[in-house]
Amino acid sequence: MALRAIVFDYGMVLTGPQDPAAHAELVRLIGLPFNRFEELYWADRHAYDEGKLTGFQFWQKLVREGGLTRSQAEIQHLIFLDGQMWSTVNDRMVAWQVQLKKHGLLTGILSNMGDSVLEALLATHSWIANFDVHVWSYQLLMAKPDPAIYRHILAKLGTQPEETLFLDDRLENIVAARDLGIQAIQFSNADTLRQELIAAGLDAELPLP
Incomplete structure (x- = not known):
C-alpha cells in the first residue's frame, strides 16, 4: 500500500x-x-x-x-x-515537509509537548501551521509511547498504519509505532534518513530530504 x-x-x-x-x-x-x-x-x-x-x-x-x-x-x-x-530549527527537515506537501502527501506532527513550551513555539515558528495535523500530548492527557496517541493521529489523518511513515529520535517511540503496523524510522540526522529511505525503497514514493 x-x-x-x-x-x-x-x-x-x-x-x-x-x-x-x-x-x-x-x-x-x-x-x-x-x-x-x-x-x-x-x-x-x-x-x-x-x-x-x-x-x-x-x-x-x-x-x-x-x-x-x-x-x-x-x-x-x-x-x-x-x-x-527547544526552538533550534532543523531547517532541512522543515524544508522537506514543504517538498512532501507539494508531492501530495499529508504531513503531521506527533509530539510529547507541555502547554507552556507549545505556546512559546507557536508564537515563534509560523511553519508549524503548514502541517495538516498536529497532535500535542498534553492536550490529550497521554504521551508517546502510549499506543492510543498513535491511533489518534492515524484517525485525524484518515490513513492506515501501513500508509503512514513516522519519524522519531527515541527508539521506544519507534517500537510502539511499529507494533501498530506503522512504518517507522528512528531519526538521527537528515543524511542518514535519506539513506534509510533509499534502502527501504521509499525514494520511489516521495522526495528525499
Whole structure:
C-alpha cells in the first residue's frame, strides 16, 4: 500500500539539540549543580508532557524539590527560557515537509509537548501551521509511547498504519509505532534518513530530504 502521510516528532527531528545559551541560563538561574538540575528537569518531564502538570506547576515543583524559592515572575522567566531551549530549527527537515506537501502527501506532527513550551513555539515558528495535523500530548492527557496517541493521529489523518511513515529520535517511540503496523524510522540526522529511505525503497514514493 502506498504511503499517504509522513508524521514527524518535533524535538530532535524538526528541531536540533537544545539551545546551549538558553540551557546554560536555566542552569545558572536555578543555581544547582548541573547534574542535579538535569535530574530534576527530566524527573517530571513525562508528567508535564502528559498534561498532569502545567508549565508553571512543573517549574514550581522543580524549584521546590531543589530546595529553592523563586517568585512567580522568576518562574515565568524559567518557562520562557524552557521554550527558547527547544526552538533550534532543523531547517532541512522543515524544508522537506514543504517538498512532501507539494508531492501530495499529508504531513503531521506527533509530539510529547507541555502547554507552556507549545505556546512559546507557536508564537515563534509560523511553519508549524503548514502541517495538516498536529497532535500535542498534553492536550490529550497521554504521551508517546502510549499506543492510543498513535491511533489518534492515524484517525485525524484518515490513513492506515501501513500508509503512514513516522519519524522519531527515541527508539521506544519507534517500537510502539511499529507494533501498530506503522512504518517507522528512528531519526538521527537528515543524511542518514535519506539513506534509510533509499534502502527501504521509499525514494520511489516521495522526495528525499
